[in-house]
Amino acid sequence: MGPPTGRRRVKEYPVFVPCGDAHLATTITVPDGHPRAVVILSTGVGANRSHRFQMWARLAERLAGIGVASARFDYEGVHDSTGTIGDIMISDLPMDQMLAITSFARRAVGVERVFAIGNCLGARLSLHLAGDDPKCVGAVCLNFPIEGPGYINSFLRKVVPGSARAALKSSEGMRRVLARVRRRTMRTEQTSAGPFARALDHAAGLFLYGSDHFESQGEAFARLGSVMGVLPPKERARFELRVLQGGALERFGSVEMQHEALEEIESWVDRRLLEVSPAASAAAG
């Protein structure tokens, strides 16, 4: 039996990629013919390499359909990777793992041109990879965290058990009050122009959010706008922010949203490749 009707037939190689003392479980997906580029797919904390609802596995198939290879991986200490993890601090980006996967994927598929696509923690890794690697031509950052949880959220998490929190939220009036307080106490992350400037110097960046995230975090997005505002016009022109309608992109919370995100990413990568190498893309296509 092959893939279901309408699906693209691709070749996939599950491998263990060495990284320090650990081995990172990784899947390399390759298209027919010579790849136009290789995409590094990274997830948020706790997700497996195929990501929720197989989003990255499905994206890998779509990318292969436009001639692009990809690598998706489990972080050290989770799922099929080896090693252990202690506390995961927001300040500690596992760039060593991102770089190990990038280097291995390049060797395996024989292309230097890289894209980075990530969700949440993976979005931060993707932006940094784009900034540090001159051959990275694009970063797609889903749900890039620009705001930390508010004090009221932290307080509730500490003192109210999960079931009681859910009960509180089940009251419509209480939810309204909590939402207002939560918004007021949110802290904006220390977002500087540094990583953006480094990435947009040579790469293009697409930031994707769901409409609910965008509507509830207006102040944070205004801050992001001011960060982008200090960049030179050429760099700024390489940045796009898209808001997908249909609610929650966080956790890929609806089938419709999943479909919309996959479509958007595939067509953006394809367009970007046409921009950076129209001749090679035409030959590959």
Added chain:
Amino acid sequence: MPIDEALLERHRVRVDEAAGVREEFLQPALGGARTVAVLTRPLRGERSMAWVVCHSFGIEHVYLNRLDVVASRELAGAGFPVLRFHAQGYGESGIRGEPVQLRAHMAGAEDAVRYLREHLGAGPVGVLGGRFGAMVAALVADRMELPAMALWQPTTSGASFMGEFVQSAMFGELSIQQDEAAMPRTTWITSDLRSKGWSDVNGFLLTREAFDGISDIDLTRQVRRFRGSALVVGVSRSGSMPPGPARAAEHLRSIGASCDEVAIADIAAPVLGQNHWRKFGQGRGTRDEISSIVAEISGVTVAWALRLGGGA
């Protein structure tokens, strides 16, 4: 430059001398299509008895995955080959973006048992699993007349499992729902299942076929022939045996199986099968709350498997 197949082939396998195990990625056809499986084997002194891990349902598959992985590696370190795999519709399996069905879990597990027998020449094969995976393991052990099963935090009733599944979805929905006047999601789920035959449960495509099929499972009715050895592990805050695992153990004994029970006390017991990543320090860090449960369950499973033997 072409794809470096030799590089990829070399990295399909890893060897851990310190743990005494070798892990290999495989791509067998299980449950009707290609999938990814991991075979973990001891480097020395391999026993003839092998194990298949049956994973849980929906997003629980992700939340319990590390338990499946750690237990596999510990068992292999103690001499047992173990095969874990993604059922069709999950993770790295060949069926993608389509609804998950109960039959995918069952057929995948049965094929995995056959695969071990045919490709590894394994002797007796046992099955393991957590929560819904435990239900699948019990049903497969009964159907295939397997000699052993280890059930971690099992429930005997598919209906109560689906009830919890829907309730968890409701809590998840409340935390992200923006339209405060919206209808509670559980109402949508049941009404969607009735009217359309499927429901979008926070991104998970739940079909009425899967809902009804799982709801119909009652291990006390459907597991009747098993006469082998069973381990039932229950986890609770107090350390007392939770009702679901206690019922499973009682039933297995009542049909003539040999059944060992172990109750584990852990403060994080309620999140076993749920999202176990908790933020701390005002969101500055994230911590895995079930790592000690994972270690304990793996430890008691290995100790029990060694008592069973399985031929060095």
